[in-house]
Amino acid sequence: MAGIVQAAGVFRPDEVDVALEVFDGFCDAPGKDYWAVGALSESDGLAGFALYGPTPCTVDTWDLYWIAVHPSFHGSGVGRGLMERAESHMRSAGARMCAIETSSREDYAATRHFYVACGYEEVAQIADFYDDGDDRVTYTKRFK
Numbered sequence: 001m002a003g004i005v006q007a008a009g010v011f012r013p014d015e016v017d018v019a020l021e022v023f024d025g026f027c028d029a030p031g032k033d034y035w036a037v038g039a040l041s042e043s044d045g046l047a048g049f050a051l052y053g054p055t056p057c058t059v060d061t062w063d064l065y066w067i068a069v070h071p072s073f074h075g076s077g078v079g080r081g082l083m084e085r086a087e088s089h090m091r092s093a094g095a096r097m098c099a100i101e102t103s104s105r106e107d108y109a110a111t112r113h114f115y116v117a118c119g120y121e122e123v124a125q126i127a128d129f130y131d132d133g134d135d136r137v138t139y140t141k142r143f144k
Contacts, residue, residue, distance in 0.1 A: 047069060
């Protein structure tokens with residue numbers, strides 16, 4: 001999993017650490033705070049993953065914390081498949097919406113386009129949230 005996050009080329013070292021911490025939380029207690037889905041390649045192992053879970057202090061809102069696909073699988077449908085699996089699980093667990101937060105940096109443009117293509121709507125932007133010139137962009141998708 002670390003290899004996929006690092007290969008993306010957009011995450012700072014501290015962000016890689018957070019992704020690994022969230023994954024460790026899933027491994028320590030699957031389904032307690034976090035859920036995960038992965039996509040495997042016959043020849044290359046893990047091609048991508050998604051980490052998600054219920055948002056604390058909300059009624060049936062879930063967060064997609066991470067979704068990442070190894071660059072060699074970009075455009076192959078792996079990301080869409082991961083998103084569909086995660087959303088299907090959220091719906092079956094009673095989620096009414098999913099929220100995603102991401103960066104406004106140019107190197108995240110394809111990611112933001114992917115979220116819109118998956119039916120998410122940009123609902124908020126907080127200027128300079130992550131750093132000067134790096135806004136937090138929030139997307140949501142309602143399930144019911």
